Amino acid sequence: MATSKFVYVTYIKTSKKKLWSALTNSKIVKKYWFGLRIESDWKVGSSWKFYYDNQLMDSGTVLESTPQKRLVRTWRCEWKPELKKEGLSHCTYEIQPIGKSVKLTVTHTMDKSNSKFIEAVSQGWPMCMSNLKSLLETGNVTLKNHPGHEQ
Numbered sequence: 001m002a003t004s005k006f007v008y009v010t011y012i013k014t015s016k017k018k019l020w021s022a023l024t025n026s027k028i029v030k031k032y033w034f035g036l037r038i039e040s041d042w043k044v045g046s047s048w049k050f051y052y053d054n055q056l057m058d059s060g061t062v063l064e065s066t067p068q069k070r071l072v073r074t075w076r077c078e079w080k081p082e083l084k085k086e087g088l089s090h091c092t093y094e095i096q097p098i099g100k101s102v103k104l105t106v107t108h109t110m111d112k113s114n115s116k117f118i119e120a121v122s123q124g125w126p127m128c129m130s131n132l133k134s135l136l137e138t139g140n141v142t143l144k145n146h147p148g149h150e151q
Contacts, residue, residue: 002113006122008106010129014136016068016095019102022132023071023093032131032141048073055079060088070094075108083117086110104129 012019022028029038033050036057040048042065050058056078064072071093077083089110096103106125110118131141 002111004110004112004115004118006108006118006125008125008129010104010133011098011101012104012133012136013101016097016102018136019095019104020068022136028135032135033128034131034143042071060091063090068095077117077120080120083120086112086115086117089115089117089121104132 014022022032024040024042026038030036035052037051038048039051040046040062042048042062044062044065046062048060048062049056059076059078060074062071062073064070073091074088075091076088077086087110089108092105092107094103094105094107096105106129108118108121108125127143131143134140134142
């Protein structure tokens with residue numbers, strides 16, 4: 001089956017514990033993900049949801065959760081009908097210690113060739129992950145507002 005795939009790799013000067021917390025703690029996620037609030041208990045089989053204000057933006061199910069090592073979830077765009085109709089994608093975070101840093105690999109795939117959703121997230125992931133890296137290394141994000149939104 002044809003798939004669409006986006007992979008992002010970054011190295012962050014932090015610990016596996018701090019990175020895991022930044023990926024799963026709603027208060028931290030909101031800082032680097034342009035104000036989106038995430039809800040989940042991160043247990044296998046649990047749902048997760050992204051909200052902007054009170055609007056549901058994205059949702060899915062936790063497929064795998066190995067703290068400080070690997071997180072896999074399904075992902076569906078909820079706010080754009082043309083992307084929602086593409087169905088579920090899969091997002092995997094892999095965390096690997098490298099000396100005093102951590103290698104984070106984000107892989108986002110969809111079992112559909114030329115996915116418009118994967119095309120869209122390929123623009124968003126670098127911004128969010130740059131913010132995450134900056135936040136963990138300096139305490140501040142690189143971008144406070146999503147480009148395209150009024151500054």
